[in-house]
Every structure is written in C-alpha cells, then in structure tokens.
Amino acid sequence: xxxxxxxxxxxxxxxxxxxxxxxxxxxxxxxxxxxxxxxxxxxxxxxxxxxxxxxxxxxxxxxxxxxxxxxxxxxxxxxxxxxxxxxxxxxxxxxxxxxxxxxxxxxxxxxxxxxxxxxxxxxxxxxxxxxxxxxxxxxxxxxxxxxxxxxxxxxxxxxxxxxxxxxxxxxxxxxxxxxxxxxxxxxxxxxxxxxxxxxxxxxxxxxxxxxxxxxxxxxxxxxxxxxxxxxxxxxxxxxxxxxxxxxxxxxxxxxxxxxxxxxxxxxxxxxxxxxxxxxxxxxxxxxxxxxxxxxxxxxxxxxxxxxxxxxxxxxxxxxxxxxxxxxxxxxxxxxxxxxxxxxxxxxxxxxxxxxxxxxxxxxxxxxxxxxxxxxxxxxxxxxxxxxxxxxxxxxxxxxxxxxxxxxxxxxxxxxxxxxxxxxxxxxxxxxxxxxxxxxxxxxxxxxxxxxxxxxxxxxxxxxxxxxxxxxxxxxxxxxxxxxxxxxxxxxx
Amino acid sequence: xxxxxxxxxxxxxxxxxxxxxxxxxxxxxxxxxxxxxxxxxxxxxxxxxxxxxxxxxxxxxxxxxxxxxxxxxxxxxxxxxxxxxxxxxxxxxxxxxxxxxxxxxxxxxxxxxxxxxxxxxxxxxxxxxxxxxxxxxxxxxxxxxxxxxxxxxxxxxxxxxxxxxxxxxxxxxxxxxxxxxxxxxxxxxxxxxxxxxxxxxxxxxxxxxxxxxxxxxxxxxxxxxxxxxxxxxxxxxxxxxxxxxxxxxxxxxxxxxxxxxxxxxxxxxxxxxxxxxxxxxxxxxxxxxxxxxxxxxxxxxxxxxxxxxxxxxxxxxxxxxxxxxxxxxxxxxxxxxxxxxxxxxxxxxxxxxxxxxxxxxxxxxxxxxxxxxxxxxxxxxxxxxxxxxxxxxxxxxxxxxxxxxxxxxxxxxxxxxxxxxxxxxxxxxxxxxxxxxxxxxxxxxxxxxxxxxxxxxxxxxxxxxxxxxxxxxxxxxxxxxxxxxxxxxxxx
Numbered sequence: 001x002x003x004x005x006x007x008x009x010x011x012x013x014x015x016x017x018x019x020x021x022x023x024x025x026x027x028x029x030x031x032x033x034x035x036x037x038x039x040x041x042x043x044x045x046x047x048x049x050x051x052x053x054x055x056x057x058x059x060x061x062x063x064x065x066x067x068x069x070x071x072x073x074x075x076x077x078x079x080x081x082x083x084x085x086x087x088x089x090x091x092x093x094x095x096x097x098x099x100x101x102x103x104x105x106x107x108x109x110x111x112x113x114x115x116x117x118x119x120x121x122x123x124x125x126x127x128x129x130x131x132x133x134x135x136x137x138x139x140x141x142x143x144x145x146x147x148x149x150x151x152x153x154x155x156x157x158x159x160x161x162x163x164x165x166x167x168x169x170x171x172x173x174x175x176x177x178x179x180x181x182x183x184x185x186x187x188x189x190x191x192x193x194x195x196x197x198x199x200x201x202x203x204x205x206x207x208x209x210x211x212x213x214x215x216x217x218x219x220x221x222x223x224x225x226x227x228x229x230x231x232x233x234x235x236x237x238x239x240x241x242x243x244x245x246x247x248x249x250x251x252x253x254x255x256x257x258x259x260x261x262x263x264x265x266x267x268x269x270x271x272x273x274x275x276x277x278x279x280x281x282x283x284x285x286x287x288x289x290x291x292x293x294x295x296x297x298x299x300x301x302x303x304x305x306x307x308x309x310x311x312x313x314x315x316x317x318x319x320x321x322x323x324x325x326x327x328x329x330x331x332x333x334x335x336x337x338x339x340x341x342x343x344x345x346x347x348x349x350x351x352x353x354x355x356x357x358x359x360x361x362x363x364x365x366x367x368x369x370x371x372x373x374x375x376x377x378x379x380x381x382x383x384x385x386x387x388x389x390x391x392x393x394x395x396x397x398x399x400x401x402x403x404x405x406x407x408x409x410x411x412x413x414x415x416x417x418x419x420x421x422x423x424x425x426x427x428x429x430x431x432x433x434x435x436x437x438x439x440x441x442x443x444x445x446x447x448x449x450x451x452x453x454x455x456x457x458x459x460x461x462x463x464x465x466x467x468x469x470x471x472x473x474x475x476x477x478x479x480x481x482x483x484x485x486x487x488x489x490x491x492x
Numbered sequence: 493x494x495x496x497x498x499x500x501x502x503x504x505x506x507x508x509x510x511x512x513x514x515x516x517x518x519x520x521x522x523x524x525x526x527x528x529x530x531x532x533x534x535x536x537x538x539x540x541x542x543x544x545x546x547x548x549x550x551x552x553x554x555x556x557x558x559x560x561x562x563x564x565x566x567x568x569x570x571x572x573x574x575x576x577x578x579x580x581x582x583x584x585x586x587x588x589x590x591x592x593x594x595x596x597x598x599x600x601x602x603x604x605x606x607x608x609x610x611x612x613x614x615x616x617x618x619x620x621x622x623x624x625x626x627x628x629x630x631x632x633x634x635x636x637x638x639x640x641x642x643x644x645x646x647x648x649x650x651x652x653x654x655x656x657x658x659x660x661x662x663x664x665x666x667x668x669x670x671x672x673x674x675x676x677x678x679x680x681x682x683x684x685x686x687x688x689x690x691x692x693x694x695x696x697x698x699x700x701x702x703x704x705x706x707x708x709x710x711x712x713x714x715x716x717x718x719x720x721x722x723x724x725x726x727x728x729x730x731x732x733x734x735x736x737x738x739x740x741x742x743x744x745x746x747x748x749x750x751x752x753x754x755x756x757x758x759x760x761x762x763x764x765x766x767x768x769x770x771x772x773x774x775x776x777x778x779x780x781x782x783x784x785x786x787x788x789x790x791x792x793x794x795x796x797x798x799x800x801x802x803x804x805x806x807x808x809x810x811x812x813x814x815x816x817x818x819x820x821x822x823x824x825x826x827x828x829x830x831x832x833x834x835x836x837x838x839x840x841x842x843x844x845x846x847x848x849x850x851x852x853x854x855x856x857x858x859x860x861x862x863x864x865x866x867x868x869x870x871x872x873x874x875x876x877x878x879x880x881x882x883x884x885x886x887x888x889x890x891x892x893x894x895x896x897x898x899x900x901x902x903x904x905x906x907x908x909x910x911x912x913x914x915x916x917x918x919x920x921x922x923x924x925x926x927x928x929x930x931x932x933x934x935x936x937x938x939x940x941x942x943x944x945x946x947x948x949x950x951x952x953x954x955x956x957x958x959x960x961x962x963x964x965x966x967x968x969x970x971x972x973x974x975x976x977x978x979x980x981x982x983x984x
Binding site for chain 2: 193204205222227231237289293298308309315322363367371401402445446486
C-alpha cells in the first residue's frame with residue numbers, strides 16, 4: 001500500500017513567475033503541484049510550450065517523492081502583462097535573462113505593481129542583492145532565491161539578501177513548505193556558492209579537454225562513477241572528515257593541507273574558449289550523448305533523481321530529510337469519513353513510464369493504482385501513523401486482477417472500491433478501474449487481514465477502524481455483487 | 493530453485509596489497525570478494541585491524557550489488573615481507589604513503605621479487621607514471637591505478653601509463669571483472685583527473701569558509717541537495733548539454749562561455765591554511781558531523797551508495813552499467829531453456845522505494861517482479877520486437893496473487909515460473925517468489941492470451957512461440973500442481 005490523501009490545499013496563495021524557460025517552468029511546477037495558483041508572464045509569447053513540457057516532467061516525478069498525497073494541483077494562468085501577474089501574488093519569482101539592466105527594470109515594475117509584503121525573488125545565478133536592489137524603492141523586498149535545475153526535483157535554493165531580513169526568513173519557511181531546502185548565505189558574493197564551485201570544476205575540465213588528457217566522456221565517467229556518488233549524500237567537508245579517520249578533521253587538514261601549495265591545477269588561468277576548443281567539446285559531447293535527445297536525457301535524469309531521493313528519504317538523510325519535512329506539512333487528518341458507496345476518492349493519470357512494449361499500461365501499475373485507492377480508504381477510516389505505531393495494520397493477503405481492456409498513455413483512471421463483506425478482522429473488497437471515458441479496464445478482488453505486526457497474527461480491528469469499516473460495510477451492503485467476484489483463474 | 497552460485501572462481505589468482513590503510517584495505521576487499529587470494533604486506537604491524545574493519549564494511553555492502561552470487565571469498569594472508577607478498581602475485585597494488593622516494597624503493601623491490609607479467613599498480617593520487625618509473629628496470633610494468641574511497645563500492649579507477657601499454661590494457665579488463673570502471677587517461681598529468689577537479693572545489697570552498705560566506709555545513713548542503721545529486725548519474729558535460737536544450741552543446745557554450753571571463757572565483761590564489769582557518773573548519777565540521785563517529789558516517793555513506801547504485805543498476809545507467817557488466821562475468825548458464833523446470837531466470841533486490849508504511853515490500857512490487865520474470869520467459873521463447881511488430885503479442889488477462897510472508901529491504905527475491913497448462917493460444921502459469929534465504933513470500937497465478945493486437949482478438953501462437961511454449965509446457969508437465977493453484981479469493 002502506498003500513499004495517503006492529504007487535506008491541505010493552498011489554493012488561495014498566488015505565485016507569479018516572471019520569465020518562463022526551464023527555470024521559470026520549474027518554479028511554476030513547484031508551486032502548482034503544491035496547490036498554489038500560478039500567474040505566468042513572459043514577454044516572449046512562445047514561452048508556453050516549454051513551460052508545459054517542464055510541467056509534464058514535474059507531474060511524472062515530484063508526486064513520486066510524497067508519502068502523503070499532494071493537494072489538488074493549482075490553477076495555471078498565463079498573463080498578458082507583468083502587472084497582471086504580480087497582482088495579488090504572495091511570491092514573485094523573476095527568471096528573466098542574466099542582464100542586470102533588464103532585471104532592474106523588471107524589479108522596478110514589480111515593486112510598483114506588487115503588494116509590499118510579497119516576496120520578490122530573483123533566480124539569478126550571478127548577481128548579488130546589492131546589484132539587484134540599486135535604486136529600488138524597497139530594497140529589502142528584493143532577494144535572491146537561486147535554485148538548481150530541475151527545480152521541481154532538486155531541493156536546494158540559495159537565499160541571499162541578509163540573514164536578518166524578514167523577507168528572507170519568510171522565504172525560507174515558504175520554500176521548505178514546497179519540499180525545498182533553503183540555505184541562507186551569511187554574506188553575499190558574486191555567483192553565490194554552488195555556481196562558484198561548479199565554475200572551478202568547469203575551468204579545470206576545459207583545460208583537461210583542451211590539452212587532450214581526457215574527453216568529455218572520460219571526465220563525466222570519473223565524476224559519475226566516483227565522487228558524484230559521494231556528493232549526492234555527503235558534501236566535501238563531511239567526506240574529508242571521514243578521510244581523516246577517527247582522528248577527525250584536524251588530522252585530515254594536516255595531511256592534505258600541503259597539497260594546496262602544489263602546482264596541480266591550472267586554475268590560475270582561464271582557458272581560451274576559442275573555436276577549436278568549442279568544436280572539440282561539441283564533437284566529443286555528440287559522441288558521448290548524441291544518441292539521446294535532450295528530452296530523453298531529462299527523463300533519464302528525473303527517473304534517477306527520483307530513485308536517489310527515495311533512497312535518501314527512506315534513510316532520513318540529506319535531501320531525504322527535506323522531503324520528510326515536506327510530508328509533515330501535509331499530515332493525514334482522519335475524521336472526515338463519509339460512508340460513500342462505492343468508495344471513490346482516487347484517480348490516476350497513466351504516465352509514460354507505465355507503458356509496456358505493447359503500448360499499454362503495464363500490468364503491475366493496475367495493482368499500484370488499486371493499492372493507492374486502498375490506502376486512501378484505509379486512511380479515511382483511521383489507519384494513520386499513530387494507528388500503525390500501536391503495532392497494528394492491514395495486510396493484503398490475496399488479490400485477483402482481471403484485465404478487461406487496455407489503458408493508454410495519458411488516460412485518467414478512476415478507482416472505486418466496494419466492500420463485499422467484512423468481519424471483525426477481515427475485509428473482502430472489490431476495486432473497479434474505469435477510465436474517464438467510461439471504459440472498464442480492470443477489476444481487483446482483494447482480501448485484507450487486520451494484523452498484530454509484532455505477534456505476526458490476525459487480530460480484531462481496533463477503534464476507529466472497527467466502527468468505520470463496519471459502517472462502510474453496511475453502506476455497501478445494498479450494492480450488487482460485482483460481476484466476476486469469487487472466480488478463480490480461468491473460471492467463468 | 494536454481495542455484496545461481498557463480499561458476500567463475502578466481503582462487504588461483506593472487507593479488508598483493510602493499511600498504512594497508514583505508515585504500516589498501518578497500519583493494520583487498522575488492523579482490524577477496526571476487527574470489528582472489530590476497531597477500532597483504534604493511535611495514536606497520538598495526539595495519540591489520542583497519543583492514544579487517546574495511547573488509548567488514550565491504551562484506552556488508554558489495555554483495556548487495558550483485559544479482560548473480562559472488563564466488564566464495566578468497567583467502568587473506570598477512571605477509572611478513574614485501575617479497576613474500578609479491579611472490580606469485582598477478583596484480584600488485586601499492587598504497588604506501590605519498591612520498592616519491594618511498595614509492596620508488598617499493599617499486600624497485602617489487603620488480604625484483606615479482607613475476608615479469610604481474611601488473612604493478614600504484615594508488616597514488618598525485619604522482620605520474622613518469623615520476624614513479626624513474627630508474628625502473630621495466631618501466632611499462634609500473635602503472636597508476638588510482639581508485640576512490642570506498643574502493644569496495646565506488647567503481648571508478650583512473651588508469652595512467654600509456655593507452656597502448658599492454659599492462660594497461662590487461663589492467664582494464666581485470667578491473668572490470670572486479671565490478672570496477674577503469675578510465676584510461678590519454679596523457680599523464682599531476683594528480684590525474686578527479687583529484688584535480690576536487691582540488692579546484694576545495695580551494696574555492698576554503699575561501700568561502702575563510703571569508704565567512706558559508707560554513708562547512710552550508711557548503712555541504714548546497715552540494716548534497718543540488719549538483720551532487722546530478723553528478724551521481726550524469727557528469728558536468730552531459731548536464732550542461734541538457735542545459736543547452738535541444739539546440740545542444742554548442743548553444744550552451746555560446747550562452748555560458750562568457751562567464752569564464754567574469755572575475756567570480758578566487759581560484760587564482762591559494763588561501764593560507766593558517767591556524768585561524770584550520771580552527772574555523774575544525775569547529776564548524778565538529779558542529780556539523782561531530783554527533784556521528786567516523787564509523788557511523790562510513791556506514792551511512794555505504795548504505796546510501798548501495799541504494800544509489802541499485803537504482804542505477806536497475807536502470808542500466810552510469811555506474812549501474814559497470815555493475816551489470818560485472819554480473820555478466822558471472823553468468824547464469826542455462827542449458828536448453830525448455831529443459832529448465834521450473835523456468836528461473838530472474839532475481840530482484842528489494843529497493844528502498846519498494847517499502848510501504850508497514851516496513852515491507854509493497855504489494856504491487858510483487859506483481860512487478862513477476863511481470864519482469866514473465867517478460868524474460870517470453871523473450872526467451874521468442875517474443876522480441878520483431879514479433880510484436882507483426883501485430884501479435886501476449887496479454888495477461890488474469891492474475892491471482894497470494895501474499896505468504898513479508899519481504900524486507902535489501903532481500904533478494906528469486907522468481908521461478910511453472911507452466912501449468914498451455915494450448916494453442918493460452919498459457920496458464922504460476923510464479924513463485926522465494927527469497928535467497930528460502931522464504932516463500934508470494935505466488936502469482938496467471939492466464940495469458942495470445943492476441944492479434946489490431947483485430948483485438950485472440951489468435952494461435954506463431955513461430956517461434958508456438959513450438960517453444962509447447963516444448964516448455966511438455967518440460968513442465970511432470971511438475972506437481974502448485975499448492976494454492978485454482979483457488980478463488982478467500983477459497984481453500
């Protein structure tokens with residue numbers, strides 16, 4: 001069983017995204033999938049398709065990182081003017097091109113149009129707040145919130161603009177509620193922190209390619225098969241602390257420190273990015289990755305990121321902790337139970353990764369969406385974390401799936417659940433999966449047992465499951481027995 | 493149940509590890525767990541406990557990355573002299589302290605004692621082969637094989653010493669057979685590649701800490717919640733290629749290139765690692781990580797690395813591909829598939845993302861691994877892309893799953909499949925899911941139909957499925973009917 005339905009929606013909150021593109025689109029996705037209404041303004045009228053693409057990728061990945069269901073997706077509004085977009089917004093995110101004059105113009109217009117309490121944040125990777133605020137009517141309102149691509153999956157945001165600035169403090173709280181990890185810089189500096197580190201690596205890598213020491217692929221393999229795997233979970237300092245052994249960081253510094261004086265890196269110089277070097281990099285990169293489109297690379301990247309983040313979340317470590325904290329913002333609140341007959345609270349959209357080589361939704365995804373429907377039903381009758389912590393839970397012991405038709409990419413599946421019978425510790429139930437066009441694609445008959453997990457045996461339901469399941473069974477008693485129930489494989 | 497115990501044992505092969513410590517110990521673990529006999533020599537008689545510690549960590553993690561069983565662990569021999577260690581060795585790995593004179597003395601002694609065909613490899617992170625070979629009797633025999641810590645999990649090894657050198661070529665083959673990823677440098681350079689990149693980041697990070705822009709923890713969080721997650725799966729160049737969008741690498745370079753000329757990084761200078769800076773780093777690091785011992789940090793690191801590598805292996809991507817290739821060195825050797833009764837070609841490891849809130853593998857993942865086993869069986873009998881392109885395929889129409897016990901994180905599940913009956917267009921089959929400890933966790937009874945996908949109706953199997961499924965059914969005819977087959981939900 002998988003997710004739990006959340007109750008918190010943020011429909012009243014508005015985020016304005018100024019400047020589309022990959023970064024603006026990523027921000028829009030973060031806010032929309034967290035239930036915010038999003039106003040988008042881009043002076044380029046062709047911006048919409050890119051934003052829609054980013055949103056598609058985000059919908060296919062971010063929800064996989066939530067253990068409690070996300071709120072209903074917010075409304076996306078394309079605005080004709082910057083002023084329309086800013087109107088009523090609580091958060092305004094500027095992601096226009098990296099030209100200081102353009103950005104300052106945008107900020108001037110935003111400060112005129114926006115609420116004084118709105119946070120006006122820049123995605124700039126290079127400029128400092130001091131540069132951005134020059135001549136501003138209310139300097140503190142303008143801050144830097146620099147994310148990393150893909151914005152809808154990577155949690156980190158560099159917040160710059162004064163650790164004591166109330167806008168920064170509110171921004172940090174708000175970003176955490178989007179599943180992000182704000183890191184507040186203690187002082188401003190050109191290009192903040194992450195891009196300075198990346199820039200250092202980039203320069204050195206260019207030298208290595210230029211001098212024929214390695215190809216782009218060699219360098220990438222050394223990163224991905226080596227320290228990249230380290231850095232997805234522990235940074236530079238924590239890794240080196242370990243290298244010092246139990247003697248700790250001071251021992252490491254004593255050992256490694258002298259290396260700094262050695263004439264290793266070429267970092268003192270900037271390589272000349274002339275046509276010859278550009279051609280070399282482009283042809284090596286084509287050889288390395290040219291067999292995959294950018295869209296394919298993005299999907300591979302997101303699939304891997306989701307996998308890594310799930311690993312980290314499972315262990316409550318590094319980026320996984322931010323996701324745990326995010327879940328805690330959407331607690332399951334039991335008690336809104338209504339004896340709906342049949343019980344129908346879950347719909348699912350067929351995702352690209354669900355399609356098999358026959359071109360249809362693959363078989364185990366049917367069980368996945370039924371399992372999600374089960375979890376919502378169980379959460380509704382009171383199976384929350386506190387209940388599981390008492391050592392009791394509900395296990396599926398048997399499932400009989402019948403495939404009646406094919407669901408295809410993008411179709412929406414509505415799952416409705418009928419209690420066929422229930423006693424003090426068992427539930428016999430039926431899931432029907434029907435597309436939004438009314439096509440019945442699959443049914444699932446299941447037997448659940450209520451178990452004492454420690455003792456490893458069945459035991460009667462405890463309150464509130466006891467009363468709520470009984471009430472649901474009564475409410476479903478008048479429903480006809482589903483056609484196909486009680487059959488064995490091959491049976492008629 | 494088929495035992496996939498590996499066929500390749502390397503008991504006759506000897507690796508000599510000169511110099512213990514974390515790196516020497518990591519090498520010893522790689523060889524031992526791949527079935528090699530290992531001779532260890534360290535002039536420090538206290539080296540053994542550290543090596544045993546590293547071995548413990550390796551035993552708890554590396555086998556989790558193999559889908560076919562590792563060979564029996566090799567024999568570990570502590571030697572009294574370097575000459576004893578070198579005697580009979582096929583691979584000699586030097587990991588003594590980074591002092592050129594010491595290393596050269598060791599190499600002179602090794603070349604006297606070792607076989608002329610033995611590969612003598614240095615773990616040096618700084619010296620070039622030219623430096624190491626100075627005055628050597630057989631220069632080509634000495635190469636650099638620079639690994640990354642933990643050597644028993646991170647696949648990458650930088651091989652330096654001439655791409656055409658036969659010792660390098662043999663070394664690359666041999667390292668791949670240990671599950672590692674050799675990257676051969678095209679020319680030598682001080683500190684090779686990875687450490688040059690790390691050094692660049694380190695210098696910049698020291699400035700950021702020194703100037704009070706960020707603490708060690710801030711920097712580590714920006715890495716682990718941002719580009720570290722990217723770099724565990726795609727390197728610098730592949731990531732930037734994506735940033736260029738479908739317009740590709742040239743577009744990215746045109747956009748980003750100018751940034752190189754900006755006076756961002758402080759890399760031109762080396763920060764003075766004076767007492768004040770050392771104290772600052774040490775106290776920040778203690779605050780960040782001091783609540784965990786180095787041993788705890790190592791275990792957390794390894795657990796996360798195993799999780800990441802399992803994700804990548806599942807997707808055949810980046811470091812996961814090296815692990816797939818490693819498995820292929822220990823193939824399961826099926827005879828005639830038809831003779832295999834039951835059919836057993838698939839195992840799956842329970843990943844973190846498969847665990848539900850009850851702490852066990854979630855229900856739909858059982859159907860997923862059964863479905864994967866089905867696909868392997870169908871591919872084996874001839875259902876390939878060409879077959880599907882003729883408009884024919886096999887659809888599952890019914891599945892009955894019984895959950896018998898719980899599978900937990902990291903357990904390996906072996907799926908074996910029995911054809912209960914088959915006719916010209918139907919297969920009635922049975923999957924049994926058993927852990928590597930012999931615990932039966934689930935069964936799945938299924939009915940498959942052969943369909944004409946265009947017409948949307950069933951149709952007789954075409955060659956080669958027709959003959960192969962019939963042959964498999966004959967081979968399975970003598971197997972007893974599985975206990976539980978033919979039941980309906982709740983039936984006995």
